[in-house]
Every structure is written in C-alpha cells, then in structure tokens.
Amino acid sequence: MSTDDVTKTHTSPHPSDAVFELRLAALEAENATLRAVQARYEAAPAALLVLNQAGRLQDINTQGCALLGQSAKGLLGRAFVRFISERSLRTYTHLLRQAASSSGAQSAEVELLRPAGAPLWVQITAKRHDTGELLLTLVDLTAHQQGQIVLLLERDALERQLNNYAQELRDLGEELDDVLQALSSEVHTAIQRGVGFLDLLHRDATEPSEAREQLFDKAQRALDQSSDLILALRGYARANRSRMRVREVDLNRVLKDVQKDLCGQMKGRTVQLISRPLPVVQGDSQALQLVLKELLSNALKFTCTRAEARIEVLVQETDDEVRLGVQDNGVGFNMRHKEQVFGMFQRLHPSGTFKGAGVGLAVVRRVCRRFGGRVWAEAQVDQGATFWIGWPKQPVVLH
Known part of the structure; x- marks a missing residue:
C-alpha cells in the first residue's frame, strides 16, 4: 500500500458521521419549521388556545393572554371552562362535544369571564387535532356588537x-x-x-x-x-x-248594484251589457262598486255614437290577481295615449263630443293603487277599447 493510499484512507469520512450529519440537518429543518409555526402562532391576529383532552390550557399565544388579561404562566394548566360564564356553559360544552366528534371546525358565541375587566362576548371556533387536542380561536365580538347597537339606533x-x-x-x-x-x-x-x-x-x-x-x-x-x-x-x-276595509266581496252583487245606478245613462239607448260569472274577491265593496261604475260609465259614454252599444265585463285569474276588464265597441283611442287616459282632466276627444270632467279613470287608478292593484288599457281607433284592473288576491290598503 502506497503512502497516498494510506493518506486517503485516513481522510475519508466514516459512514456513521454522514448519517449523523443528515439527521442533524433534518432536525435543524424541523426546528426551523417549528419556529416558523410558533412565530405564526404568536403573530396570529386572533387569540389562539390549545386545550388537552382534559380541557386544560396547554398553550396560548400573546393575543390569547391579552384577551384573558393574564400571563401565559398564570394560565397554562388551568381548565378553560372556568373562564366561561354560567349562562354560556351549555353552549360551550355542546361546542366542545361537536368539535371532538367532528373533523371540521365548529363555532359558537359565548360570554367570557376575565379576572380583570368586564365580561365580554367572543366567538369561539374549535377544531380537533389528530392528537386529540383542541385548537380554539377566539374573536372579540365587542366591536361587532357595538356596531350592531349603532346600526340599530340609526x-x-x-x-x-x-x-x-x-x-x-x-x-x-x-x-x-x-x-x-x-x-x-x-x-x-x-x-x-x-x-x-x-x-x-x-x-x-x-x-x-x-x-x-x-x-x-x-x-x-x-x-x-x-x-x-x-x-x-x-x-x-x-x-x-275614504276609509276602506278588506273583506269578501261578491262582484256579481256589485255589478247588479252598479247597473241600477247607471239606468239613467242607458235610458233611451240600445245597450247590450254582457257579463260572465264573476268571482268573490277580497276588497272593499264600496271601492269596487266605484271602480266598476266608473269603468261602465266610461264605456257608455264612448259608445253613445253607436246605434247599438255592446259592453262586456271580462274576467281572468292568475296566481296573484283577479283581472277585470270592461270591453266596448266605442270610438277607441290611439295606444300612444294609453297612459294619458288615466290622468286627471285628460281628454283624448273634444269636450263637446263626449261629456265628462276627465276624472273618472283617474279615480279608478287611485282606488286600485290604494289596494296594491294596477290598471291598463287596450284600444284601437274606432274599434273600441278594453279597460283592465288587476286586483290583488291579498290586497293591503295603502293610505
């Protein structure tokens, strides 16, 4: 064996030294990870607590100590349940039971007691670790509650x-x-x-x-x-x-009363008034009588130039409303003016041709709106018109 071979033999690392170095490097990496985790744990914006299986404080970060008003030395080893108010004990116990039997996070609001300072409400989120320990996150709800109080007052x-x-x-x-x-x-x-x-x-x-x-x-x-x-x-x-009350109203009876009131307007004329069976609705009988009277009176007015007036009372029903229509074979109007016809003092024809103050349809719209209803019209010039009301099945009287 040469001198160089001897030198190489004496300077080669021993296998056990290499293993030791690898283990040391792994241990340092693990410690670095633990320090990083601990740093994040300490720097967390919320209070973090670790409870052992007996429910005692095993670890707590700086924010947790500040929240409870004590140092970590005075808190570790103590049963955390002692910091829960009596009226929140059942909620806290139920929370721990849910967290222990579940892999997900569980949350609840409890009242926290502190040796120094007034009690405060916190939200506790509990999550079970694989080791059986519980990680608790505590969020102070004081600012949230104060904000709620301010919002309620506003x-x-x-x-x-x-x-x-x-x-x-x-x-x-x-x-x-x-x-x-x-x-x-x-x-x-x-x-x-x-x-x-x-x-x-x-x-x-x-x-x-x-x-x-x-x-x-x-x-x-x-x-x-x-x-x-x-x-x-x-x-x-x-x-x-006028004061209006909601009750059941038979529209057939209302129509009969209206026809009696309009006998004078139909006198000396040939008028064919057709009506299908009408439903019973929720509403005020006087209000509905006024609406039907104005609609029929309007139809009679604008059919006065016809040798025979044909007026039909229509009815449709949806899930939300009952639709009543009064259709006539009168002079009609241009649909460009469909909104104008319901305005106060609005006339689409010369006042000398058709009598009236231009208020009747405005009354219809006002009454319907008081019950949450709606109105609209369909017409063609010289082909007649149909005026509709949508009466809600559950009306609410608006002042």
Whole structure:
C-alpha cells in the first residue's frame, strides 16, 4: 500500500458521521419549521388556545393572554371552562362535544369571564387535532356588537324620521282634501246661483233672437261643465280619503248594484251589457262598486255614437290577481295615449263630443293603487277599447 493510499484512507469520512450529519440537518429543518409555526402562532391576529383532552390550557399565544388579561404562566394548566360564564356553559360544552366528534371546525358565541375587566362576548371556533387536542380561536365580538347597537339606533332614528314624514304627508293630504272639499262646495254653490241668474235673464229677455239663444246655450253648457268638474273633484277626494276595509266581496252583487245606478245613462239607448260569472274577491265593496261604475260609465259614454252599444265585463285569474276588464265597441283611442287616459282632466276627444270632467279613470287608478292593484288599457281607433284592473288576491290598503 502506497503512502497516498494510506493518506486517503485516513481522510475519508466514516459512514456513521454522514448519517449523523443528515439527521442533524433534518432536525435543524424541523426546528426551523417549528419556529416558523410558533412565530405564526404568536403573530396570529386572533387569540389562539390549545386545550388537552382534559380541557386544560396547554398553550396560548400573546393575543390569547391579552384577551384573558393574564400571563401565559398564570394560565397554562388551568381548565378553560372556568373562564366561561354560567349562562354560556351549555353552549360551550355542546361546542366542545361537536368539535371532538367532528373533523371540521365548529363555532359558537359565548360570554367570557376575565379576572380583570368586564365580561365580554367572543366567538369561539374549535377544531380537533389528530392528537386529540383542541385548537380554539377566539374573536372579540365587542366591536361587532357595538356596531350592531349603532346600526340599530340609526335604524330606529330613521324609522322615527320616516314615520314623522309619513304623518306630515298624511296631515298635508287631509288638509288639502279639506280645502278641496270646502272650495268645491263654495264653487258649486256659486255655479248653481249663476245657473239660476242665467235662467232668470233668459226668461226676462224681451226680444228673443237666435244669436242670444246661442249665447245662453254656451253659457249654460259652460256652467254645467264647471258643475260636473266640481262634482268629479269631490268624488276623487272622497275616493282618496275614504276609509276602506278588506273583506269578501261578491262582484256579481256589485255589478247588479252598479247597473241600477247607471239606468239613467242607458235610458233611451240600445245597450247590450254582457257579463260572465264573476268571482268573490277580497276588497272593499264600496271601492269596487266605484271602480266598476266608473269603468261602465266610461264605456257608455264612448259608445253613445253607436246605434247599438255592446259592453262586456271580462274576467281572468292568475296566481296573484283577479283581472277585470270592461270591453266596448266605442270610438277607441290611439295606444300612444294609453297612459294619458288615466290622468286627471285628460281628454283624448273634444269636450263637446263626449261629456265628462276627465276624472273618472283617474279615480279608478287611485282606488286600485290604494289596494296594491294596477290598471291598463287596450284600444284601437274606432274599434273600441278594453279597460283592465288587476286586483290583488291579498290586497293591503295603502293610505
């Protein structure tokens, strides 16, 4: 054996030394991992606790110590149940039982007792480790509860404010109705006096002439239209402020009453009024009578130029509403004006051709809206029109 061979033999590492170095490197890597885990554990933003199988504190991070108000030395080894208030004991016990029997995380809100400081509510999330230990995460709910209290107070303040606004609007509406009623009464009285004076002047006219008769006729029509307008306004105000109650209403009976009221409007005319059997609905009988009366009166008005008026009461039903329609063979209208027909004082035809104040369909829309219903129309020029109401099956009276 040469000298170089001897030297190489003496400088070669022993196999046991290599194994030792590998184990040492693995141990250092494991320690580094443990230190990293411990660092993350300590730096966690929430309080973290480890309970052994007996329910005692085995480990706790800085945030946990701060939350409980004690050092780790004074906490480790103590039963954590001692920090749970009496009224939260059942919730806490149930939480631990669920966490111990499940592989997933379980959460609950409990009241936590602290040696120093007032009790506070925390959310505890418990998860069982493979070793049987429980990892608890505690989140202070104080800020959350304070935020909820602030939101509740703000909500209550907003509700009071809205109620005040609603009451002010109701008061203003009632005041406006009172003014409208008083004004309409005074104007109606003045119009009636004007009609009386005009009649006296007409009687006392010494030299009747065609021109004078035309003037008297125009004045009479103007006063009559003004009187009709005032009466229509008073009717709208009554529909707007009348007290309405929801109960079962037989629409067949309502239709019969309306037909009696409209006998004068049908007198001397050929009118074919057709109706299918109508359902019983939830609503106010007077309100529904007003709606059907206005719709039928509207149909009679716009069929007055027909030799024979044909009016049909239609009914459809869906899951949410009962749809009533009044179809006529009258003059109809252009569908470009389908929204205008329900407006106050809106006319699609000259006032000299068809009488009325242009308020009836506005009354229909107002009454339907008070019960959460809706209105719409379908028509063709010179081909008639159909006016529909969608009456909810569960109406709620709106003020």
